[in-house]
Amino acid sequence: MAIEIENERAVNTKSYQEALDLAEANKHQEALECIQKHLAVSPNDPEILNDTGAILYCLNRSDEAIEHFLKAKELQPDSAEIIWNLSETYLATENAHEAMKLFDDMERIGILNCEVLNRTAEKLIDNGNLSEASTVLNKSLQLLPNQPLLDPILEVLRSKIAKNKI
Incomplete structure (x- = not known):
């Protein structure tokens, strides 16, 4: 047996x-x-x-x-x-919203990185979720501060978000 x-x-x-x-x-x-x-x-x-x-x-x-x-x-x-x-x-x-729900788990187990954050932000921008995209990109900058390409993107997002509030 x-x-x-x-x-x-x-x-x-x-x-x-x-x-x-x-x-x-x-x-x-x-x-x-x-x-x-x-x-x-x-x-x-x-x-x-x-x-x-x-x-x-x-x-x-x-x-x-x-x-x-x-x-x-x-x-x-x-x-x-x-x-x-x-x-x-x-x-x-x-x-992107479902992906964002995984960020806490990803961070806790050490697999959250700038690349996935930036791609998520890109999807959010494509769908017109500018405020959420800005939040995700800022989180990316917290993980890796030296990302010169993100600064102009964040400036454009801030400008568009401000215009939408008017």
Whole structure:
């Protein structure tokens, strides 16, 4: 009985690695089919959920990817990889507000950086959320004060925000 269980684990591990290898080879549809078998057996495994989300993201199925990342985050709330993937997917789907909700977690676990803040601000600007963009860019400057490109952007934002208040 113990040998059968060990053999089953070895087969599952090999099959799971095959799914990851297929994803690495940009064979995302095949990888998804392979990894979904693991998800059916282990629907509450945060690693499998995260990897499934990443594959779905690569297939431009971002809404499904977000569902998997959210479930993975619920099961493993301090995973830098899961939170990062969720943030990236939110930004890719123009959902800067949801990405912003992850900033506290990202900062707490040490993965919040200027690059993600600046890209979030860019999405906010594109959607006309100038005040929020300004707040995010100021946070970026707190993390890394020497970003000369941000000063003129912030000046323009301040000017536009002031005009909108008139």
